[in-house]
Amino acid sequence: MTREPHSSDEKTSYDGSMSERVASELQHRIILSKIPVGTWLRHDAIAREFGISRTPVREALRIMAARGLVTIEPHRGARVNGQSVQDVLEIGVVRADLEGLAASLAAVHMDDEQAERMTSAWSSFAETLEQTGPREELAEHWIESNELFHSTILEASGNKYLQQAIADLRRKLPHNISFGAYAGSSRLIARNMAEHQMIAEAILAQDALKARDLMNAHIRKSVEATAHWINRKAPNTVR
Amino acid sequence: MTREPHSSDEKTSYDGSMSERVASELQHRIILSKIPVGTWLRHDAIAREFGISRTPVREALRIMAARGLVTIEPHRGARVNGQSVQDVLEIGVVRADLEGLAASLAAVHMDDEQAERMTSAWSSFAETLEQTGPREELAEHWIESNELFHSTILEASGNKYLQQAIADLRRKLPHNISFGAYAGSSRLIARNMAEHQMIAEAILAQDALKARDLMNAHIRKSVEATAHWINRKAPNTVR
DNA sequence: TAGACATCAGTTGCATCCAATCAGGTATGG
DNA sequence: CCATACCTGATTGGATGCAACTGATGTCTA
Structure with missing residues (x-):
């Protein structure tokens, strides 16, 4: 993927790292319940939506897991947490x-x-x-x-x-x-x-x-x- | 690197993900001050020490950053946080x-x-x-x-x-x-x-x-x- | 000599590739 | 007809390669 540093679209030039950016965007959606509780967050789907590769997506999911927003089940994926x-x-x-x-x-x-x-x-x-x-x-x-x-x-x-x-x-x-x-x-x-x-x-x-x-x-x-x-x-x- | 699933050394078969494992090990060392405040945590050095690649190391550092243990400075690296x-x-x-x-x-x-x-x-x-x-x-x-x-x-x-x-x-x-x-x-x-x-x-x-x-x-x-x-x-x- | 500028080594960030694992469906045997 | 083994597509986990960025060193000029 060729970068366009001058372009003003959202994925370039933000807070430094893509993972942080993806994490906060997903967090935003989860908090607003745009993504329902229990949803599996798929690397590939997210990567394609943001126009990036899976690597930063995985980092974003780890960040969100550390924040308690999702739970990562080994070899299965990340799922949005809910509360009783x-x-x-x-x-x-x-x-x-x-x-x-x-x-x-x-x-x-x-x-x-x-x-x-x-x-x-x-x-x-x-x-x-x-x-x-x-x-x-x-x-x-x-x-x-x-x-x-x-x-x-x-x-x-x-x-x-x-x-x-x-x-x-x-x-x-x-x-x-x-x-x-x-x-x-x-x-x-x-x-x-x-x-x-x-x-x-x-x-x-x-x-x-x-x-x-x-x-x-x-x-x-x-x-x-x-x-x-x-x-x-x-x-x-x-x- | 060839894996040896039967070997009992620490890096194989633990809590599922390598990143979690690395994160908790580093966290342990930081809390015990085996790693002093202000230290730069280098991907390569950590990766070599654990005998893994840089990918899970990066994830571990993101986790630690989310937990407030280190601060990631874009394009510079992760540094151990200290408190005044x-x-x-x-x-x-x-x-x-x-x-x-x-x-x-x-x-x-x-x-x-x-x-x-x-x-x-x-x-x-x-x-x-x-x-x-x-x-x-x-x-x-x-x-x-x-x-x-x-x-x-x-x-x-x-x-x-x-x-x-x-x-x-x-x-x-x-x-x-x-x-x-x-x-x-x-x-x-x-x-x-x-x-x-x-x-x-x-x-x-x-x-x-x-x-x-x-x-x-x-x-x-x-x-x-x-x-x-x-x-x-x-x-x-x-x- | 001091300061501006080019260059370079070291490091990070991301993409891509391959191996490992899981879920679900299908075939096979009881 | 049901249970079990196996096969397969989908998905994650990890390794490697390469571009981009940073800080420092060295060089040139005023």
């Missing part, structure tokens, strides 16, 4: 604890710019919550605001290992899972937002203990809601 | 929190067999602490007992994601770092063991809150001692 309800709960317990820690650290370390971002995350969404728009759009906007809120707090914790640990956990749950639980219920979303507000206030007041407890409870509730939704609506969507 | 004192402290905060969580979960879930193992971890060591043996041996025995104590609690937490998260963190600190802080001071070791005993009692009494707080403080102290030791004794051993 039990897994969702176990991950939730750990995540609640860590995000609680992040909130307590953020209460001490957050600067003005971050405070501004955190506040705007829920206030801008609160506006659209009042206007009655289409469901789909609402949920999408919510997920975005939610993401911004949590990631800002995480950033304000100032601890990169904490950030990474939480990122690792989040990677293990395909996003649309928790998305599904909330998309259908604006009451859940409203409660969720109210909790965000209280957490934000605790952080701004530099009340580390309160911020921690509120955040912990917040995540736990969210996880429970998710688990409940999975049980009720789609018991076999996952795994 | 700041990193040690940041990791310590997260680890203290997670191990605290593990202790509180263990207080609820621990079964008799695990309780037995946990207790024997420090009691068997307490005996040798009284006999005045050679320093080196003492420290080695201590590290073993310490390992057993913590891993048993972790196991008793019954949460595999928690276990994995802590394992990920521990991997990031070459072991001999915290080892060094303690090896020289039997007073530190004694205090450490006393704390273990208190934690064990809280767990056995099913006092989750107390177990959590004690464990959290325990790890924090240990991390501080380590950080202090690095600053005092060997400020440029790490990074």
